[in-house]
Amino acid sequence: MTSVNTMLIDPPMLNSSCLWASDIEQLRDLYACSHTGAVTTRTATLHGFKENESNAVVFTADRLSTLNSYGYSPYPLSQYLDWVRELLNTPETHAKPIILSITASKAEDLAQMVRDIQNLRADLRSKSSAISTYDLANYVAIELNTSCPNIPSAPPPSYYLPALRPHLDVLVAATRADPSLTIGLKLPPYPDVTRIRDVVYCLAEYTIDEPDAEGARSPFAFLTCTNTLGGSVVFAGEIDLSSAPPSLGSDPAPTAFALPTALGGLGGERLHALALGTVLGFSRALAAHPSPAVRAIKVIGVGGVKDRASADRMRAAGACAVACATGLGREGVKVFEKIALGE
Numbered sequence: 224m225t226s227v228n229t230m231l232i233d234p235p236m237l238n239s240s241c242l243w244a245s246d247i248e249q250l251r252d253l254y255a256c257s258h259t260g261a262v263t264t265r266t267a268t269l270h271g272f273k274e275n276e277s278n279a280v281v282f283t284a285d286r287l288s289t290l291n292s293y294g295y296s297p298y299p300l301s302q303y304l305d306w307v308r309e310l311l312n313t314p315e316t317h318a319k320p321i322i323l324s325i326t327a328s329k330a331e332d333l334a335q336m337v338r339d340i341q342n343l344r345a346d347l348r349s350k351s352s353a354i355s356t357y358d359l360a361n362y363v364a365i366e367l368n369t370s371c372p373n374i375p376s377a378p379p380p381s382y383y384l385p386a387l388r389p390h391l392d393v394l395v396a397a398t399r400a401d402p403s404l405t406i407g408l409k410l411p412p413y414p415d416v417t418r419i420r421d422v423v424y425c426l427a428e429y430t431i432d433e434p435d436a437e438g439a440r441s442p443f444a445f446l447t448c449t450n451t452l453g454g455s456v457v458f459a460g461e462i463d464l465s466s467a468p469p470s471l472g473s474d475p476a477p478t479a480f481a482l483p484t485a486l487g488g489l490g491g492e493r494l495h496a497l498a499l500g501t502v503l504g505f506s507r508a509l510a511a512h513p514s515p516a517v518r519a520i521k522v523i524g525v526g527g528v529k530d531r532a533s534a535d536r537m538r539a540a541g542a543c544a545v546a547c548a549t550g551l552g553r554e555g556v557k558v559f560e561k562i563a564l565g566e
């Protein structure tokens with residue numbers, strides 16, 4: 224079990240935001256799985272993202288890695304809010320937190336999305352106080368996706384901190400008004416520890432001083448490390464052809480680009496070492512920070528988690544919980560049992 228602000232993740236394992244957490248059937252499976260302690264939705268925008276044939280995912284021949292060119296979910300946030308309400312009201316399953324992955328290119332849109340989520344939480348809070356001892360509002364958290372590598376017009380803002388700050392301002396205002404709101408950031412892989420320290424020092428600037436309460440606190444309760452490694456290329460000769468997008472045809476040249484976009488985000492086994500390095504880099508940079516509020520920020524480890532050994536490595540690097548996407552796409556929710564039981 225791990226606690227992240229008001230959110231309890233028990234067991235400390237979940238899916239990371241991805242294609243296989245897009246719709247209600249997939250979310251129901253993840254929610255019902257006894258080995259997930261929380262569920263993360265695919266990244267939603269205010270109005271939904273228009274997909275086209277350039278958006279695809281391929282698996283490498285061993286099916287342990289993926290390369291994808293997806294943007295965000297075609298479903299708007301309002302749809303996920305309805306689904307969250309439905310899941311949290313599932314009578315036969317014990318409630319588990321749902322992390323709403325969201326993003327926006329404009330800070331005004333992000334502010335609207337946060338208001339919509341807070342309206343849902345207020346409604347859940349008023350209903351749950353009437354029927355149970357726990358507060359269902361604490362089962363809805365926000366993860367701001369700052370790291371999708373597949374939007375040509377909007378490079379990941381977490382690689383360029385001035386672009387990230389207006390979004391952080393929106394989140395900080397929300398948690399100042401309501402400290403029970405749990406907020407995390409989805410970050411990209413960083414091959415350079417100085418960049419990691421820059422991010423930690425940037426986040427530290429937003430620490431909220433609360434002399435009347437328990438002292439200073441960070442508005443950011445968790446960091447999810449890492450998203451896929453953008454700017455990666457895989458060729459047709461390296462992939463499981465059953466995952467090939469239609470654009471590749473039935474008998475592609477081995478040197479044809481596997482994705483219609485050529486470049487995409489790399490996940491799975493080929494990302495694992497860099498994801499571990501990023502998790503370790505953040506764990507160390509957070510632990511070394513002079514502010515206890517910054518030291519309290521948790522790291523969720525993602526990237527090539529596929530079995531017990533890889534999950535153990537993530538924890539050894541400092542992750543309080545582990546999550547996966549490629550493993551989920553390959554094996555469905557069974558992957559969580561495999562990670563938990565070491566089979």
Ligand SMILES: Cc1cc2nc3c(=O)[nH]c(=O)nc-3n(C[C@H](O)[C@H](O)[C@H](O)COP(=O)(O)O)c2cc1C
Pocket residue numbers: 239240241242243265266280289291293294295296324368409449450451489490491492494525526527528546547548549550
């Ligand atoms: C097909 C696909 C779609 C993804 N979509 C999202 C997304 O919508 N939001 C997000 O934050 N990460 C997204 N990711 C990244 C994953 O959450 C994860 O960070 C990354 O794939 C590394 O984990 P893995 O090695 O277990 O795949 C996606 C990954 C894949 C493979």
